[in-house]
Structure formats: C-alpha cells, structure tokens
Amino acid sequence: MDARDLFLMQYAAVHGDSPASAATRTFGGLTDDQMKVRPRPDLNSIAWVLWHFTRAEDIMFNPVLNNRAQVLDDAWMKKLNVSRKDFGIGMKTDEVTALTNDVNVGALREYRAAVSARTKEIVGAMKDADWAGSVEPDMLQRGLAQGGFGEGLAKAFGGRPKVGIMSGIGLFHGSGHMGEAVTIRSAGGFGTGV
16 A cells, blocks of 8 residues: 555545545534534534635645645635635634525535545545655745635745645544534534534
C-alpha cells in the first residue's frame, strides 16, 4: 500500500457513502429542517458544519494545492443559495444563522459529493513525487485571491508540508467537525448518529 491508497482508504472511512462511514453516520437520516437547527446560540447548525469543512477542502485541494478551479462556481453558489466564497473562519453568530437559514441543504449534499469526487480524482492521479514539498506562498495566494480565506490563514499554512495539509484538511478537519455535528445532533434531540 502506498500513500495514495492509504489516503483514499482513510478518506472513504471518513467521507464515503458506506453505512459505516463517519459522514453517513453523522449526516444520514436527518431532514433538511434538522440540518438547519441550532439547538443553542453557541452551537453551529449541522448544515453550517457540512458547508464549512466542504468549502475548506474545495479551496485547499483545488486552487491551493493543485492550481485547479474550485468546484464552487457561480452556478453552485446560486444552487446553494450562498454568497460567501470563504469557508467561514471567524463568522459571527448572526452570519452563521443567516447562512444556515439561506443554504439549500439538498444542494449542499450534492456539493459535498462533488467536492469529494474531485478530491478522490486528484489524489487518485497523484504520483509518489506529488506528496513531497511544502505549501509555498504563491499556492496560498491562489486561495486568498479567490476569497477562500484571509491573510492570517495564508501566513499560518505557509511552509507546511503538502501532505500535512492534505491529511489535515481532507481527513482530520472533517472528522473533527463531524464530532461537532454529533454534539449538535444530540443537543437537538436527533440522536448521535453513531
């Protein structure tokens, strides 16, 4: 097994369609209305969580790491009913509420599937040499120029190993937020999903 196969195996365990995947257990069986519930003002909605880590993956895997267009384009923004191009770092509670109320949850699930398919396509085509190297400032400028994040994140991620960003954003970031979503499910009275 090489790095590519290991990543894709772990990615399927987190984001796959199987009943055992973390994503299926976390987001499966919820109605659109349940996805939009914020059980307490200090909790995000499950829809916001899904949007957030999906946006981060789209931005980092596409323009930043691979100099490709994001999956998110004007057509997706219209379909999702969102106007934000970033992934929500530092959003205030009223902004979280507005995005939660506005986002089309069916389209959000489709967008998640499209980003996941793109990530698997990118990683599936990687050669051993593609895993090496660091995230250079010009790579981060691409994400910054597209409104994906601010200067602070660009500074924080500069010089980090590409493989660390890939596993951090593609695996650990989503997993961590799925834990948050389980808390929201429980607080909303929707069961834990696990």
